[in-house]
Amino acid sequence: MISSLLVANRGEIACRILRTCRAAGIRTVAVHSDADENALHARVADATVRLPGVSPAETYLRGDLIVRAAVAAGADAVHPGYGFLSENAGFARAVLDAGLVWVGPPPEAIEAMASKTRAKELLGIAPLGEVTEADLPVLVKAAAGGGGRGMRVVRRLDDLPAALAGARSEAASAFGDGEVFVEPYVQDGRHVEVQILADTHGTVWVLGTRDCSLQRRHQKVIEEAPAPGLPPRLTEELYDTAVRAARAVGYVGAGTVEFLVAGDRAHFLEMNTRLQVEHPVTEAVFGVDLVALQLRIAEGHALDEEAPRARGHAVEARLYAEDPARDWAPQTGTLHRLSVPEGVRLDTGYTDGDEITVHYDPMLAKAVAHAPTRAEAVRRLADALERAAVHGPATNRDLLVRSLRHEEFGTARMDTGFYERHLKDLTEPAPDPYAPLAAALADSRSRSRFGGWRNVPSQPHTKRYLMAGEEHEAAYHHTRGGGLAADGVDVVHADPGLVVLEVAGVRRRFEVARYGDRVYVNTTALTALPRFPDPAAQHVPGSLLAPMPGTVVRVAEGLSVGAAVRAGQPLLWLEAMKMQHQISAPAPGTLTALDAAPGQQVQVGALLAVVQPTQDAGNRATDH
Incomplete structure (x- = not known):
């Protein structure tokens, strides 16, 4: 029996795991970076361990320090959550080698599914060999990793060699593995996934489907269960593939098999060997606690022969501290208040007064509504988000409400290109005139x-x-x-x-x-606004200000004061919340100031550069 568990994670998922452990009577241990010393997950755990000597962004990737912390705190099990080390076979082995219980699949299963090409081979799916005109368009994809890196869409055969070279280089840089493969490119398909749960006694549960088609930057924004409108035959095909994938690697625990669906055809994408961010919609529909089931499986208990039956429909929306109208720029600052009306589940790693920093993913919370029908669940979630108090940095709350009420989503005709088509309309300001x-x-x-x-x-x-x-x-x-x-x-x-x-x-x-x-x-x-504005606070026209706190990671090669720049030309890149953000020239002109240098940390509103528009430069030349 597990008596004490260390959560090798932070934020929302750490708090969610800690909540289940407390209900089960399991003592908990949290690890934290210096930046997270007062974070909610560190405040609610029974014991905490500081992970020293590394940057905030790297802290939760140091498996050696985390295993050492588990042993020192007397924990007898480790739960990895999602992200960070959750799909790292080496970390899973280190936990087991230390004599601890690993709440996850065997390291061998993680390794087998870590490579997309290996996963396809296990399921008898061969990547495209020699590509011909008939195969176009195709997708060049990194075998390891995700998040859109090492990925290229090819529509012309002549572009394939360059796409392969570029994808290999990017994949090697991002994941340390330059292997890529080619598969058919599905234009604007639906992202559908199957939740599985397997024990050590040979039982594999299929806990329905989820639709996660509304995405930005290859990251999900709104998810629901079950995936609406799938033909019964296709649903059974998805279930069969998911079970075959689990049995092919001797899977144990919670896992997700992902597909891209176009029409009545499903294309296998990958298997995620961990708990998904969107698992609450499955919990709501099936009336289960997936974390509690993970713990029981890790203790060696058997699942019932039959999985529970689905009931109703659930929809989840991810609330991010970001500005969708400004290229999804992450936001920072004090979260003064966060609350939603009763009847909607809110999973979060923050409480009122907490600081949103630049170090981690900008997700603030997940709001989940469950109802007898899809229409009722969607309506309930949209209403709850609209009435929610979200006082702090700018968020995507209004985008979520409008997305849920969009006719295309309401009739379940959405696909992965939803925001590419509708983002401008969904982010049009609609302030209250009163x-x-x-x-x-x-x-x-x-x-x-x-x-x-x-x-x-x-x-x-x-x-x-x-x-x-x-x-x-x-x-x-x-x-x-x-x-x-x-x-x-x-x-x-x-x-x-x-x-x-x-x-x-x-x-x-x-x-x-x-x-x-x-x-x-x-x-x-x-x-x-102040009654009498401070003239010193004003910036000259063409000033480029930091849209968020972050670190200048790169300045465009050869860029110097006095250079002529074109509209949209990249000038420098800021890194914040694990993403890089490009700062570009707003108009053609002359670079008259460059106050940023690589490695420099800047606060929001800091002056980075000044581009004097061409017209102004011409007027000044005439004056002189």
């Missing part, structure tokens, strides 16, 4: 209840706010009786946290929260 007035009225009540009234006619009080990138001014009056008034609306109630306005006979409630100059009115975020 939000600035509500913010101003609430602010007036927080300062003085009666001090603003005058016994002579005067100009109204005004406050300025930045909302959706534009300035808005709100005007109001103090009345003789101590109330507030504004043109065109009736102010029914106003206090620092709640404003009620009546417009054309309709009353609306506005919940207001303020943190410094940041104001949240229901779900609309505003920034209070």
